[in-house]
Amino acid sequence: MISKLQGKNFWLIVIAAVLAAFPLFSDSRTMTILLTQIFIFSILAMSYDILLGYTGIVSFGHAMFFGVGAYTTAVILDRMEPTLGMFLLSIAAGMVIAGIISFIAGLLTLRLKSHFYAMFTLALSGLFLVAAEKWRTVTNGNDGFTFRAPEFFQDRTMFYLTALICLILVYLLLSRFVASPMGRVLIAVRENEQRTASLGYKTLHYKVTASVVAGIFASLAGSLYSVSLRFVNTSVMTMDITLDALLMTIIGGVGTLIGPILGATVIEFAQHYLSGLARDYPIFERWIIFFGIVYILAVIFFPQGIVGWFRQIRAKRSGKRAAAIKAKQPVLKAKAEENG
Amino acid sequence: MDLLLNLTVNGLATGMLIFLLAAGLTLIFGLMSVLNFAHGGLFAWGAFSGVFFYGVTGSFLISVIGAVLTGVVLGFIxxxxxxxxVYGNHVxxxxxxxxxxxxxxxxLKVVFGPNQIAAKTPDYLSGSWEAGGVILIKYRLFIILVGLLVFAVVQFILKRTKIGLVVRAGVINKEMVQALGIDINKVFLYVFMAGAGLAALAGALMAPxxxxxxxxxxxxxxxxxxxxxxxxGMGSFPGSLLAAILVGLAGSYMAYFVPSLSxxxxxxxxAVVLIFRPQGLFTAKEA
Known part of the structure; x- marks a missing residue:
């Protein structure tokens, strides 16, 4: 099993290296921007999966944390001078604010059934959207405002690399987090909350922690997003962002960290090409419908997403091989689940 | 005085529309603990189809009936x-x-186009009455009336008929109802369709x-x-009326006096209810 893990890590390192070297080979501006976008949304989707996939909590307010990060960074860089130090400070500030909000939201609703967190975050993010529209002195409403990014990011490639490094760091941090005793308890909560509670774990503490971790990293994604555009408006708070995170996580595969990254890649590429097609075929202007239908079908027939599907195939194959040798399928199946 | 009365009427009217929407939600939740996030979509469909039928037939009554039927059919689907x-899996x-x-x-955008559409109020409901220096807008009073009527009818069905008995029993204990040989899934389907119809009714009334x-x-x-x-309170029908009125009034007063807080x-x-009474303000039942 250790060698298997190393094999997986080996391929991840190869992919990361190829992505890091990508600007050397290609100077395609659209591709660089698209990939940067994918890195940022991968962070968002991973943070969402900490809630949905690992703890079994549905949040409909993820755009709120994303928007808090985006606005905090934009406002600080706009009001202060745009330096790297300020950029880091603004990220930290966004994370702290998002952490506080997600802590309160979690504390209020996670004692109750799962519906409450979904409803409360939906309503709270609606409130934040209205606040962003109305609080014009800070946000400039729906028109938004442009700001200067730090000198360092004037070069697209530098920002591309920064986003990639952030993605790798968040991936490593979160994979450490979900493998920690804390993360194991979260998975236990997802599988059977009552049983976990009866084992003596204070499940509320764990669920609130998951909520805070998810909020913090969503805010980081928002900070990066606003710097990548050098512009922010209320669209960062809309339901679309939450839906993106949701789609990416579900289609990629819940309960894994690779899944959301895969999902973000698939969805961003699909969005890119479908909106390109929309210029020729007007029906593609409503491409969200296709996503909605794919999403519904995925929830019904395909709840484990792309990663889950691959795992099934692999488990089947190795299962067959094992069956041919010794008929040891249950053990292998248990192992396949353990990998998750 | 004039102002307060107008704000109250306004708040009550909004509250009634929210009530029509919440009534279906709360009964569906109480019966099968399904929280239907698509309910707002049914509401919007009611609004659009109401405007559509009004444009085609020119009769407000027919347009409302058409909208409700659209809602019921969509609810069935x-x-x-x-x-x-995905029955039984909450997430x-x-x-x-x-x-x-x-x-x-x-x-909606595919069928009716992406832009917003203007909705007309029928002649006999537009305008206002003046009584003793107080101006009352007819359409708002009409909405309040319809809301109260719907509440009375649904309350009657719930309390006085056999199907209502089954629904109330199902909210309290679904398994027991099933054990008595009643197909709770069929009851649920009917309640769902009725709830969708109410949502569409709210939409159709909301449009003008x-x-x-x-x-x-x-x-x-x-x-x-x-x-x-x-x-x-989840599953409480009278609770949703009172809460809807509360929310409608609070929104209406706040929108006037402290607009930024509406x-x-x-x-x-x-948030306060969630902290102190998570089972809801108007229910005695433990959550």
Whole structure:
């Protein structure tokens, strides 16, 4: 099993290296921007999966944390001078604010059934959207405002690399987090909350922690997003962002960290090409419908997403091989689940 | 005085519309603990089809009936295609109904075009009455009347008829009802269709009230309905009426006196209820 893990890590390192070297080979501006976008949304989707996939909590307010990060960074860089130090400070500030909000939201609703967190975050993010529209002195409403990014990011490639490094760091941090005793308890909560509670774990503490971790990293994604555009408006708070995170996580595969990254890649590429097609075929202007239908079908027939599907195939194959040798399928199946 | 009365009428009218939406939500939740996030989509469909039928037939009554029928048919489709397959899995239900909400509101844009559409008030309901120096807008009073009527009818059905008895029993203990040989899934389907019809009715009445219909209105109103369901207590029908009136009035007064807080006040109300009475303000039952 250790060698298997190393094999997986080996391929991840190869992919990361190829992505890091990508600007050397290609100077395609659209591709660089698209990939940067994918890195940022991968962070968002991973943070969402900490809630949905690992703890079994549905949040409909993820755009709120994303928007808090985006606005905090934009406002600080706009009001202060745009330096790297300020950029880091603004990220930290966004994370702290998002952490506080997600802590309160979690504390209020996670004692109750799962519906409450979904409803409360939906309503709270609606409130934040209205606040962003109305609080014009800070946000400039729906028109938004442009700001200067730090000198360092004037070069697209530098920002591309920064986003990639952030993605790798968040991936490593979160994979450490979900493998920690804390993360194991979260998975236990997802599988059977009552049983976990009866084992003596204070499940509320764990669920609130998951909520805070998810909020913090969503805010980081928002900070990066606003710097990548050098512009922010209320669209960062809309339901679309939450839906993106949701789609990416579900289609990629819940309960894994690779899944959301895969999902973000698939969805961003699909969005890119479908909106390109929309210029020729007007029906593609409503491409969200296709996503909605794919999403519904995925929830019904395909709840484990792309990663889950691959795992099934692999488990089947190795299962067959094992069956041919010794008929040891249950053990292998248990192992396949353990990998998750 | 004049102002206060107008604000009250306004708040009551909005409250009644939210109530029509929340009534279906709360009964569906009470019966099968399905939280239907697509409810706002059904509401928006009601609004659009109401405007459409009004434009075609020119009769407000027919347009409302057409909208309700659209809602009932959509409710049937939703239950059969969307809720049934993931029955019993809460997380999947929440996810799938939200996805369907997305499809419903995008379908609106495909069928009726992406722009907002103006909605007319019928002649006999537009204008206002003046009584003793107080101006009362007819259409708002009409909405309040319809809301109270619906409440009375549904309350009558729930309390005085056999199907109502089954529904109330199902809310309290679903397994027991099943054990008595009643097909609870069929009851649920009917309640779901009725709830969808009420949501569409709310949409059809909302259209002339706000003057325009747009695809995003579904989500906006659904948020208010969720707040109402939390405040009133999940599964409580009278609770949803009282909470809807509370939310409507709070919104109306706040929008006038402290406009920046008009949405926040409902959130604060909801937060307070969640802290102190998570089972809802108007229910005795433990959550």
């Amino acid at each position: 939703t239950e059969k295609l969307i809720i049934k397959p 999947q239900q929440i996810l799938i109904t939200l996805g369907f909400m997305l499809v419903l509101s995008e379908m 009230y706000s003057g325009v219909v747009y695809a995003e209105m579904g989500l906006e109103f659904a948020i208010l309905a969720f707040i109402v369901v939390v405040i009133g 949405l926040a006040v409902n959130m604060i109300l909801m």
